[in-house]
Amino acid sequence: MALSDTQLLAIQATERTCSVLSLLGTTFIIVTFFCFPSFHKPINRLAFYASWGNIISNVATLVSTSGISQGVGSPLCQFQGLLLQWFMPADAFWTFAMACNVYLTMFHKYDASQLKRLEWRYFIFCYGIPFLPAVVFLFIKSEARGKIYGSAVLWCWITPDWEALRLAVFYGPVWLTIILTFAIYIVTGREIFMKRRQLRVAGRSGQHSALPSTRGDQVDESFECHKMTEITVTTETADFQHGPPLKVGNTEEPGRSPGARTSFNPYVVAVEARPRTMKQNEAIQGDQSKSTTETNKAAWAYSKYAMLYFIALVITWVPSTINRVYALAEPTKPSFVLNYLSAFVLPLQGFWNGFIYMMISFPAVRQMFSWQHNASKGLCRRKPFGTGPCTGEGGRSRSFRQGSPTSSTRKLTN
Helix, strand or coil: CCCCHHHHHHHHHHHHHHHHHHHHHHHHHHHHHHHCHHHCCHHHHHHHHHHHHHHHHHHHHHHCCHHHHCCCCCHHHHHHHHHHHHHCCHHHHHHHHHHHHHHHHHHHCCCHHHHHCCHHHHHHHHHHHHHHHHHHHHHCEECCCEECEEECCCCEEECHHHHHHHHHHHHHHHHHHHHHHHHHHHHHHHHHHHHHHHHHHHHHCCCCCCCCCCCCCCCCCCCCCCCCEEEEEEEEECCCCCCCCCCCCCCCCCCCCCCCCCCCCCEEEEEEEEECCHHHHHHHHHHHHHHHHHHHHHHHHHHHHHHHHHHHHHHHHHHHHHHHHHHHHCCCCCCHHHHHHHHHHHHHHHHHHHHHHHHHCHHHHHHHHHHHHHHHCCCCCCCCCCCCEEECHHHCEEECCCCCCCCCCHHHHC
């Protein structure tokens, strides 16, 4: 029993509305990333790359059921199926790439430059691999089942007659990456939780030291106390303008007249040893503890935001997967509720990415709107592209720049 015209109209309206919301979210990502360097964080870079796939898949979802209406063999239907098969699962793959960055940062100490060098591999994995089956499916046709791309109720995609391909090359890889992403977050989340707890315990006990390397429920509180000494070495050229020439020992150099100056250029060396005070030791250890704490906070923030992308990924794919399983069990009885939920969540990938992107970059977003507010009042006369200051009335300078990260956190926030 097929869906009624009213139900199909509701599905079509929902698909296009959610697609427009996603296009607004991805447009915000692309415009701000291009125009404002304060949005250039490693996790934002991956969201920026994923947004291009979101845009192309939203072009396909905007077509909605129009491809089916023109016929399953029409160029529009086949093109829609190609775009959905190619770019719809790419969002899940980019979320897995974010999880890989979290893992490499936590356990292999990768910095921003090292993560950036991996991005071409992420491109191949997220966009290159799905491209191969998506193109091949255009040219496969069977006498009994027809072409692979055809009516899939919501839009043109892999037809129910080729249901095995849906699971093998679409939902199977997507859920494999979701499981791997979840496993990475379990491992890294446990590590971050342990380190944060160690920092809290160390803070309550008043210790100022770097994080211990032990992995346990308790922090190793046995610390050795050493006496520190600073050695200062000062060198300067000796001055002989007002003194006699230097003689080495009591002998004269052969071939030289007595009293001749030698070519030797001596130095005066002074060595001074000062014991380092306890306050200086505590200050140095405090700086090390602060640096470690800031690095840990940055790693926690990166993991927290990447986890938000994972949650959005699960919200997107659970209803549509349930719909596919139901369609496999009841191929002749499509469920309007499950199809409607799929039409609602699948086109919203770009919207969720844009929303989380704004949360991650909220300080930069606030500065951006503050600049626009000042510009509308004539208080800022310089364009916001780049990080240059905008000069307002009275000679005051307003700089569109996010707070400069410390050296310990720069590897995650640049």
